[in-house]
Amino acid sequence: MQPKIRVGGWDWAGPQFQNGFYPADLPEDWQLPFYANEYAQVLLPQQRWQAASRDDWQEWRSEVSEGFGFYLQLEQPESFELAALETARAVLGPQLVGLVQCAGEPVLLASGVPVWSIAAPEASHRVWTADSGAVSCGPVGLLKQADFSDLRALRAQIEAFAGACESEEAVLFIDASPAALDQAEAILSLLGLA
Template identity: 30%
Template sequence: MRHAIVPLRSGWDQGCGDAFFYPEDLPEEWRLTYFSNELQGVVVEPQAWVPVEPARLREWTGEVSSTFRFYLRSPVSPPCSQACRRARQALGSHFGGWILWHALDIGADLEIADDAPIYREIEAESEVPAEAAALAWEVPASARADLRGGRAWLEDYARVAAGRPALALMGTASVETVKRWQALIQLLGLG
């Protein structure tokens, strides 16, 4: 079975490149819903999900489409198990997976992942570990803006991913940039 490459950005708050994405009169509490109608998922940084009560996380799931996924970046320090389990449970079928930091050992974090996919960020120069069930690579800034460069990067990434699920992490790129990447991935048959 072949898996898709999914481009994701961090957070749904209005970024510097999103001046014209959110309508001027859109209430701030509707941004997640508006965002989820355009993209497939979002990376949520620890500072944005760890302090959030499970009831609010469940509310997030009611504000998004049925196919939208939340990919939670795991905190660096492991006393996260309880917070991780609560977040995973609250997000239910909208939970996409854990994005682990470079310094974490994948084996040590299996207990927080339950039955969810495991993602691992790796450096472009690193060898892909055989035990990684899925990959999460940061898209270089130079490739984000240039779709020709993006194409070459995506083709290399697809080769290295070798059929495993793969996330293309785009930081705080504008929503329009991520949408262009979604279209490029579809055109290349990688989605």
């Protein structure tokens, strides 16, 4: 059975969203609601979510629908701050979908927050990347490329993720412009994976 795959971006305030995605006159503090109107999940870089205060999390939660999901990226496990994760969990509740670990040995949390890792030994907790190929994985994929103009290559990556994913529902985070995310959504729709 093929999974249903949603697309998400890396940080609504990231540079890839600052070049034409938001209207020029849109205030910065309206960017998250604008982003959330297009995409139902976001992957926040570790530096950003660890610097967020309780007030930041409360504001962000109030600006999105209940179905919006926050995924937190863990790029540097050695600088992981459990207190920052606990603050996010306390404010977001089920809207904190999980931690996506991109480097190092998988962290184990007793907090009940799911962790998916590139290095996870179990497929259900493994993050898919373009380098993973057909290795079984859980419900999270990460796609970073310099060029998304080759739609056949993008389709091949999406099909590889769909074939490797062992979950019924999944999310593919794409570190690219909103146009590339839209192309991925169109491909998913054409493949019957949306």
